[in-house]
Amino acid sequence: MKQSEMLIPTFKEVPADAEIKSHQLLVRAGFIRQTASGVYSFLPLGKKVLRKVEDIVRQEMDQTGANEMVMPAMQPAELWKETGRWNNFGPELMRLNDRHDREFALGATHEEVITSIVRDEIKSYKRLPLTVYQIQTKFRDEKRPRFGLLRGREFIMKDAYSFHDSYDSLDNTYQRIFDAYSTIFQRCGLNFRAVIADSGAMGGKDTHEFMVLSEVGEDTIAYSDSSDYAANVEMAPVIADYQKSQESEEPLQLVETPNQKTMQDVAEFLNHPLEKGLKALMFKVDDRLVLVVTRGDHEVNDIKLKNLFKAESVELATEEETKAAAGAGFGSLGPIGIAEGIDIVADNAVEYTTNVSCGANKDGFHYLNANQGRDFTIDTYADLRFIKEGDPSPDGVGKIQFAKGIEVGHVFKLGSFYAERMGASILNDQGKSQTMVMGSYGIGVSRTLAAIVEQHHDEDGMVWPANIAPFQVHLLAMNMKKDDQKQLAEKLYHSLSQAGIEVLFDDRKERAGVKFADSDLIGIPLRITVGKRAEEGIVEVKHRTGADKTELHESELLEQIKTLL
Amino acid sequence: MKQSEMLIPTFKEVPADAEIKSHQLLVRAGFIRQTASGVYSFLPLGKKVLRKVEDIVRQEMDQTGANEMVMPAMQPAELWKETGRWNNFGPELMRLNDRHDREFALGATHEEVITSIVRDEIKSYKRLPLTVYQIQTKFRDEKRPRFGLLRGREFIMKDAYSFHDSYDSLDNTYQRIFDAYSTIFQRCGLNFRAVIADSGAMGGKDTHEFMVLSEVGEDTIAYSDSSDYAANVEMAPVIADYQKSQESEEPLQLVETPNQKTMQDVAEFLNHPLEKGLKALMFKVDDRLVLVVTRGDHEVNDIKLKNLFKAESVELATEEETKAAAGAGFGSLGPIGIAEGIDIVADNAVEYTTNVSCGANKDGFHYLNANQGRDFTIDTYADLRFIKEGDPSPDGVGKIQFAKGIEVGHVFKLGSFYAERMGASILNDQGKSQTMVMGSYGIGVSRTLAAIVEQHHDEDGMVWPANIAPFQVHLLAMNMKKDDQKQLAEKLYHSLSQAGIEVLFDDRKERAGVKFADSDLIGIPLRITVGKRAEEGIVEVKHRTGADKTELHESELLEQIKTLL
Structure with missing residues (x-):
């Protein structure tokens, strides 16, 4: 065109x-x-x-x-009510009433x-x-x-x-x-x-x-x-390849940890790496409270938690609910001495920890050298954390990125x-x-x-894959006011089009610079420029991404273009 | 398929x-x-x-x-307000509000x-x-x-x-x-x-x-x-080819026409053909009253009336308005003695009438032998009626149907x-x-x-033109349980499809009668039936609309089908 x-x-x-x-x-x-x-x-x-x-x-x-x-786009509300989605789909569902006040999605x-x-x-x-x-x-x-x-x-x-x-x-x-x-x-x-x-x-x-x-x-x-x-x-899923360390269990010790809120705070305050602490979070799983324990360097994956309990909903308990149930707020929760009736579940990694720190269920206090089995009991171990970069791939081949x-x-x-x-x-x-x-x-x-x-562009514009490009060839006449350029470009436009090639022909009376910039922006794979050597029948061919320009005589152009495409 | x-x-x-x-x-x-x-x-x-x-x-x-x-389908109300169509389009325009309560058409x-x-x-x-x-x-x-x-x-x-x-x-x-x-x-x-x-x-x-x-x-x-x-x-438009009759004007005569409401009633009561009466209707053209007169056998075309006055709106006056202005209701309106200030316009045909009847502007009375010029004056003659079958075509060639x-x-x-x-x-x-x-x-x-x-069907079903048909060929196997029919049909299905012909292959295990009826209903132009002579490689070819069936050997089928298409 x-x-x-x-x-x-x-x-x-x-x-x-x-x-x-x-x-x-x-x-x-x-x-x-x-x-x-x-x-x-x-x-x-x-x-x-x-x-x-x-x-x-x-x-x-x-x-x-x-x-x-x-x-059709217009769908009677009755159909959506049959599946319950009229209510469940939420405000993303656009709705309207017709002139007789019937509801449609x-x-x-x-x-x-x-x-x-x-x-x-x-x-x-x-x-x-x-x-x-x-x-x-x-x-x-x-x-x-x-x-x-x-x-x-x-x-x-x-x-x-x-x-x-x-x-x-x-x-x-x-x-x-x-x-x-x-x-x-x-x-x-x-x-x-x-x-x-x-x-x-x-x-x-x-x-x-x-x-x-x-x-x-x-x-x-x-x-x-x-x-x-x-x-x-x-x-x-996380494949467990955890190792129990050989160190012997040290005596449990209660220490003050004033104003230390996050896992990172506590680890720095107690001067140990993140993984030597336990993280404990109180969740509401449907109607019950569940304490979820992971290693300090791991994150709870709530979808896995939801699946473990086959629950409808999973959400973090509020700080008030947490305090009422465990006696301490978010910063000092832990598995030791938790009230009866609260399930304690932990990620598999927790089973392999030794001498770790954990919240003491008393605001501003933590335990050191906590050991599972000796100091606390977990009801269920399961895969409850997000996978991390570097973890083994779940199919057993390679590492996760x-x-x-x-x-x-x-x-x-x-x-x-x-x-x-x-x-x-x-x-x-x-x-x-x-x-x-x-x-x-x-x-x-x-x-x-x-x-x-997103995947096919450079700093000058788009770079369309051949299958998707709006046209196969962008034909530019550098100066439409010059008869030789105009005539040659029009001739090539017709011969390429007749050969079934999709050609965009820039026949505008614009400066060459504008045309080149637009051509790069639009990103058609192949560009043919009719310029100063039009009189000799010579044009320039260039790939959108390549720097090389090839001069060709009009007589060999069609065959060459077919090859290039 | x-x-x-x-x-x-x-x-x-x-x-x-x-x-x-x-x-x-x-x-x-x-x-x-x-x-x-x-x-x-x-x-x-x-x-x-x-x-x-x-x-x-x-x-x-x-x-x-x-x-x-x-x-897009979703169009912001603001655009429609710019042209005034948000209000003028009426209830045909479907409207909805998005979650932020912005209006869309x-x-x-x-x-x-x-x-x-x-x-x-x-x-x-x-x-x-x-x-x-x-x-x-x-x-x-x-x-x-x-x-x-x-x-x-x-x-x-x-x-x-x-x-x-x-x-x-x-x-x-x-x-x-x-x-x-x-x-x-x-x-x-x-x-x-x-x-x-x-x-x-x-x-x-x-x-x-x-x-x-x-x-x-x-x-x-x-x-x-x-x-x-x-x-x-x-x-x-109506091309005027009216002729003035040669009869001489008779004296005007007031006659009683009790309970005669329609033009037809009056014509029968007065014992003359429809065209020997005048029809008069009171219109409101924008804000003014206009009496519109046509011959009794003609109908007022309100679009022509509207165009004559370059009016925004044209509608019939109510009987009360009519009575207040002319002194008589719908059945007895006429051009004689109409009040000052009411325009009288008439269709061109009225100018050529002689000795016609018309309402007397007095309920229950008509005049006989009314003549324009002598008994009443028309302000403007114009083309104000609907064209009729038999009228000359406006381009001067032939008659209107x-x-x-x-x-x-x-x-x-x-x-x-x-x-x-x-x-x-x-x-x-x-x-x-x-x-x-x-x-x-x-x-x-x-x-x-x-x-x-609507234009392409018969009593058995649709008859698609070749350009529009969903498929070019309907291939039927009369009995898919018979191996020879099944095999030949499948072979033909593949060879026709590979030749680029669009084939619908009825491979269902249904009775032949059901298949034929469905085939006629769907209306694909050409039907190939694989039936009893499948063993010999012989099939039957039939046009959707023709009665003739041609038997062909599978070896010559492809060429024949290409010719038929």
Whole structure:
């Protein structure tokens, strides 16, 4: 297309509200414009790259045998009430009333709609498994929209749902879609990891998140330096390889520790390393109080605590509740002499400690040389802490490292959560009624775009992977007022276009400097410049990222370009 | 695709809520399902045909040089307040508040959003003209959603907007998009007319509606039987070819016409044809009273009346207002002896009448032998009536006929309505600030689908035009339990698919009768049946609409199918 006929508003200044590179560059290069907080318009270049991502997603989803369909944004409240999510989803769910005062949700996700369709239409196991997907706008009223396309309120997702008569069948489809996701993100040119994730409140089984590695990611990934193991940091189990030290037990000793509040304070005051102290925190696990003990250098992982007790909720007790139960506030809690009726659980590492310090359950006092078994008893040892960098990888191969990630995909074995609540059942091969088993699978399409830019840019602008670039070739005429340049550029524009190459032709009457800067900003892989040697039929070809420029005669250009692409 | 893996829920019964064929068939054949009143999900087959229409629209819009983009559904109320439409659009505009209680409209149309983008980004005439379009979901809270996809509350539109520095430039783009629309609807296999329409309240100039001819259409089109002239019935001017009769004027005579209310009543009572009476109606045109006179067989066209007076509003006066002003109620109004200060206007036909009856402005009385000039005076004669079937076509070629139409497209020279209110201006080539001129262009994409079905079905189901059909070939195995049929069908499925032909393969273990009925219902153009002669490698080929079945050997099938497609 001719650049003079396209809406590509570029500028140099970094937008004040754009904290991260993808946001800055997509706005500066004229790919997107904000219409309201967290709500964007995709300008022509933005729409082009969006379509490239959508096409890859569609091709790979079709390969899995999934059916494309499209469900509405407007969803009757009644459906969300069937699953309880009308109340549970919270203020992220956008709601409106129609002119007859009927309540609607704006689709934040489509489990309810698809389950209502499938329960009405599918009655026999013979029609299963079935996988459907859509590429559709989603609405979520984020409290604090930010980072451009990374956390918006109206955005584009590919969501898919599968229906089965058995978990085996679900496992098959899950794996197929998992593989498709890997292919999709590879084709998008992304460096990513599939990480084990938390199945959360919906009671499903396996779930993986696809994380693009990036410093601006909001999630932390724990991954092996030597295998493909990766998990969301709160999900990684800790393999116990603790050693009991050989030192002999010293006598327990009560010491004053005035005004020492944190573990760090106490360790410095008592002049020992962090790991020679015990940390004790009082939690409310559902309705009961539980004292949780870890080594001083470890952090309690409340998801593991929640799973240990199969609890609905886990939260820290208030200082008042703590004091009432244990006799001391936050700074001086410990496992010795704790009141009856309070469970004491500890991370596995605690079992291997000797002569450690701990709070004395008396404000301003600690014990030295505390030893488990002799001075206190733990009801249950379990893996209760966050994994740390340097810990052995849970798969036994290599050591753990941390990275930040942007979640671009999520695959989830839902089980029968929705099917049960909405009465989606089939007759199985024995003629008996049986609840369906479901999976759900999402890709943040517009977010994937932003993630690509995070990984593919330099100081001059974006550097689009060939598969995603809005055009394959950027053709620049340095001076459109010179007839020879204008004529040669127009001739090349037509011949390249006719050969099926996607060309953006900068035919504007702008200075060459403006054109080069815009070209780097927009980031099309290959640039052809028609300049001073136009009269001889010679043009310059350059990769977006390379420094080398090659001069070519117009007669050999088309073949060379095809080779380069 | 294999039918066993697709969600295609078909059934025989006509759905109770579906009044028209397209609604009935799209539901029965499993193309769509209602999620809420006027809100539909497109199941896999529905999505396929939708994409075919979208692709045609996209190709032809791209050909015009328009830029594809995409704007959000959520639109800040502030934008709609700038143009006054936040109040004027009425209850059709869906509205919601976000978690911070900010007001939003759900996009019913996108003039405000695009104008806000363009006014911010385009400052010079050098960047114009510019045309952008999107294919995007629209929301309109119809009071009475009905007819399936024909009048929904959430639906898919292609909307386009053009920006110009002159009306000449607008005229060019308008014509280009007009032509593109003609191509689009031709490629969709539609019998349509581009009709002159009413530019309504927005003060634009030319506007055309693209109407698909159909008995279920809600608009009436007046078209020439001998040329391509067509207009929305209220827009067609009447060409005066009235003749004054040769009869001499008879004396005026007052007669009693007790309880004769309508023109028909009076004509019968006085024993003359309808056209020998005058009809008089009292209108309120803005704030003044106007008596409008037509021949008894003609109907007042209030849009023409409104245009004559350049009025904001035109409505019938109440019977009380009428009586107070003229001394008689509705049944006995007439032009003779009307009070000073009331304008009398008449349709051109009235000037050519002789010896006609008319109300006497005295309840229960009429005059006979009234003659204009002698008995009453008309302030202004103008074209004030609806055109009728049989009238000469306004372009001078042929006679007018009526047809019903479904509006599938609309092109509109908006002028500067939006640009003025939203401050969208540019510096022109003299360096002076100038308001932009705009056009807008819509296609109801999902409605077009329904219109196609209205024109392409028979008693057995849908009959998709080749360009729109969800698949090109429907391959049926009559009995999947027979190995020879199963094997041959699968072999053909793979060879046809590999040749790039879109095949739906009915591999279900259903009876042949069910498969044939479903196949007719779904309406794929070509059917291949693998049946009893499978062992010999012989299959049957049939067009959806033809009665002829051709037997072919598998070896010659591929070539034959390519020829048939």
